[in-house]
Amino acid sequence: MKYLISFPSAAMNVPDSEWEAVERDSHAVIREAKEAGVYVFGGGIDETVPPVLVSANGSVAEGGYPWAPPLNGGFTVLELPSREEAVAWAARLAKACRCDQELRVFGFDPES
Numbered sequence: 001m002k003y004l005i006s007f008p009s010a011a012m013n014v015p016d017s018e019w020e021a022v023e024r025d026s027h028a029v030i031r032e033a034k035e036a037g038v039y040v041f042g043g044g045i046d047e048t049v050p051p052v053l054v055s056a057n058g059s060v061a062e063g064g065y066p067w068a069p070p071l072n073g074g075f076t077v078l079e080l081p082s083r084e085e086a087v088a089w090a091a092r093l094a095k096a097c098r099c100d101q102e103l104r105v106f107g108f109d110p111e112s
Contacts, residue, residue: 001079001080001081001083001086001105001106001108002040002077002078002079002105002106003077003078003079003080003083003086003089003090003103003104003105003106004075004076004077004102004103004104004105004106005075005076005077005078005086005089005090005093005101005102005103006073006074006075006076006101006102006104007073007074007097007099007100007101007102008072008073009045009047009072009073010073011073011099011100012073012074012097012098012099013098013099014098014099018098022096022097022098025095025096025097026093026096026097028096029089029092029093029096030042030076032092033076033078033089038078038079038080038085038089039076039077039078040077040078040079041076041077042074042075042076042077043074043075044072044073044074044075045071045072045073045074045075047072050062050063051063051064051071052064053065074097076093077106083105086103086105087103090103
């Protein structure tokens with residue numbers, strides 16, 4: 001199963017003096033996931049680029065869904081054999097990032 005481990009930007013309440021350690025520690029966890037062969041992809045939403053809403057006819061409107069909370073923060077997708085392992089990886093990322101992580105399961109899509 002594929003698991004999404006994520007956090008919103010507001011959760012990153014880290015003192016300026018700790019950012020270098022957060023970067024080092026979080027990148028170390030990602031390297032470990034890659035070495036373990038469980039890393040699918042990851043990254044963060046570039047909040048300097050505003051979202052657009054694209055309709056079925058191809059028209060583009062500035063902004064995302066007006067009724068939805070903003071989508072921001074960091075994301076990691078791992079492919080793991082169990083929820084228990086996903087929780088363990090999420091805990092490692094929470095420790096590295098100095099903030100709690102949300103854990104979600106991707107539904108299986110046979111076309112993906």
